[in-house]
Amino acid sequence: LKAAGAVIMGKTVTTELATLVPNKTRNPHNPAHTPGGSSSGSAAAVADRMIPLALGTQTGGSVIRPASFCGILGFKPTLGFISRRGVTMQSHTLDTVGVYGRSVEDLGLIADALSAHDPDDDVSYPRPRALLSKVLAEEPPVAPLLAFCKTHVWDEAEAVTKEAFAELVAELGDRVQEVEIPTLELARKAQPAVMGSENAAYYGPLLDRHPEGVAPALADRIRVGRRHSGEEYIRALKDRETMYASVERTLLDYAAILTPASCGPAPKGLGSTGNSIFNSTWTLLGVPCVSLPLLDVDGLPLGVQLVGRRRDDARLLRTARWLARVLAPKPAARKRKGKA
Numbered sequence: 001l002k003a004a005g006a007v008i009m010g011k012t013v014t015t016e017l018a019t020l021v022p023n024k025t026r027n028p029h030n031p032a033h034t035p036g037g038s039s040s041g042s043a044a045a046v047a048d049r050m051i052p053l054a055l056g057t058q059t060g061g062s063v064i065r066p067a068s069f070c071g072i073l074g075f076k077p078t079l080g081f082i083s084r085r086g087v088t089m090q091s092h093t094l095d096t097v098g099v100y101g102r103s104v105e106d107l108g109l110i111a112d113a114l115s116a117h118d119p120d121d122d123v124s125y126p127r128p129r130a131l132l133s134k135v136l137a138e139e140p141p142v143a144p145l146l147a148f149c150k151t152h153v154w155d156e157a158e159a160v161t162k163e164a165f166a167e168l169v170a171e172l173g174d175r176v177q178e179v180e181i182p183t184l185e186l187a188r189k190a191q192p193a194v195m196g197s198e199n200a201a202y203y204g205p206l207l208d209r210h211p212e213g214v215a216p217a218l219a220d221r222i223r224v225g226r227r228h229s230g231e232e233y234i235r236a237l238k239d240r241e242t243m244y245a246s247v248e249r250t251l252l253d254y255a256a257i258l259t260p261a262s263c264g265p266a267p268k269g270l271g272s273t274g275n276s277i278f279n280s281t282w283t284l285l286g287v288p289c290v291s292l293p294l295l296d297v298d299g300l301p302l303g304v305q306l307v308g309r310r311r312d313d314a315r316l317l318r319t320a321r322w323l324a325r326v327l328a329p330k331p332a333a334r335k336r337k338g339k340a
Contacts, residue, residue, distance in 0.1 A: 004113035009051050012041030015273060017203060018057055018090060021215040022273055027069060029300055033266040036066030037273030039098070043070040046100045053110045054100040059091050060195065061262075061279025063098035067291040068303025069266035069274065073320075075099050075107040077313050079286035080125050082111065083118035091198035092122070093237075094283055104321040107290070108132035111313070123286075125311070135314035136321060144255035144319045146176040146306075151259055152185045153277045158264030160297045165260060168295065168304065171327070176258060183246040187281040190236035190243070194284060196225030197233045244285045244310070251309045255319045261291040261303030278305065288313040290320045294327055 002008065013025045018038040025040040027033040028048040035044040039056025043066030046054050056063040058076045067074025075098055082097040089095060099110045112132050118124040128134075148169050154162075169176050200222050207214050207222050214222075250257065263275045282289050287310055291303035306323065308316030 001113055006113070012045050012054060014038050014041060016215050016218060017088070018059065018062060019218050019221065020273060021217055022270055027266050029071060033268050033300065034069065034270055034273055036069040036266065038062040039066050040273065042100050043067055043072060043074065046102065047072045052102060053106060056098045056100060057087060058096045058098050058279070058283055059094045060283060061276025064279045064289055064291045064303070064305060065262050065274055065276055067100060068261035068301065071293040071301030073101050073104065073107055073293065074291040075111060075317070076283070076289045077111060078288045078310050080121065080123035081313060082114045083116065083121045083124050085118055085120055090202045091195055093198065094195060096283065104317055104324060105136055108136045108317055132314050132317055135318050138318070140318055140322055143175060144322055146172065146256055146258040147179040147250055147254035148176050148258045149179050149181055151281065152188065156263050156275065156277045157260055161260055161264045161302065164295050164297060164302060179250055181246050181250055183243045184281055186239040186243055187284055190239040191280050191284045193228050193232045193236035194240070196221070197228045200225030240284055247285060247287065248309055256316055257307040259305050259307065261305035265297050265300035265302050282307050286310055288316045290316060292320055292324055294324065
């Protein structure tokens with residue numbers, strides 16, 4: 001970032017070991033509500049206009065969910081798009097470096113500056129430099145068609161979220177079609193098996209050496225992760241590819257998948273960072289995701305998530321820019337109390 005001309009303002013707050021234990025950051029829209037996690041300080045600082053850009057990491061939902069709660073743009077690229085060199089590893093098949101900003105162009109700018117093939121990161125892959133900004137300078141060849149996918153966790157969405165997305169889909173009209181991807185149901189078992197096993201492998205030794213220094217909630221997660229068998233872990237990795245094949249087939253006909261970025265607006269209280277259920281499946285699949293601050297419920301932001309194919313990050317961001325422009329002219333219609 002420094003080589004690209006950035007001025008580093010400081011380090012923002014994260015949760016303990018980038019997991020589920022809240023820290024001291026508050027939500028800029030209402031300090032009584034969580035900013036999300038684990039990249040809580042990054043999202044809050046951008047939302048509060050302390051800084052224009054920030055970094056985060058996502059293993060479950062730690063970039064997209066804080067972006068949704070804090071009302072900014074968050075981008076979790078394809079696994080391996082940004083090198084993880086220097087990041088404390090907790091899951092080698094899930095950990096992804098992401099970015100925050102206040103425009104799609106800003107996301108492209110910072111992600112391009114960070115993107116390069118790193119042979120020391122085994123998920124990194126070669127690609128052209130400055131690819132995102134180049135594609136964002138172009139218009140889509142045709143108006144994008146979106147696939148609205150409620151996914152297998154739709155029952156976890158709050159009533160206000162369901163209502164908001166019903167209105168959003170209605171407003172988009174013939175530019176969106178509802179689809180089902182039944183194989184995503186496999187994530188119910190696959191995601192906990194992969195994340196739990198790898199958390200236990202990387203953080204387990206720390207718990208063994210310093211049990212008094214690990215928060216009880218994280219210690220419990222590590223112990224649960226250790227109970228997954230090797231057979232469960234291998235089956236989960238195979239199920240991941242089965243799910244991705246279905247997603248890839250869907251995206252042959254659509255520019256992106258449209259789905260909630262979180263169950264609802266930021267929950268009240270600071271004892272939790274919120275539920276990552278609308279993020280963790282996509283992280284498991286290693287696909288790029290972006291959260292757009294397009295909805296507002298009772299004065300709190302609610303993000304709209306777009307999901308793309310692996311290594312198709314540029315097209316995803318271009319589609320996100322198109323969606324933001326399409327919905328920009330009528331913000332008041334999506335900011336009524338309790339409505340989208």
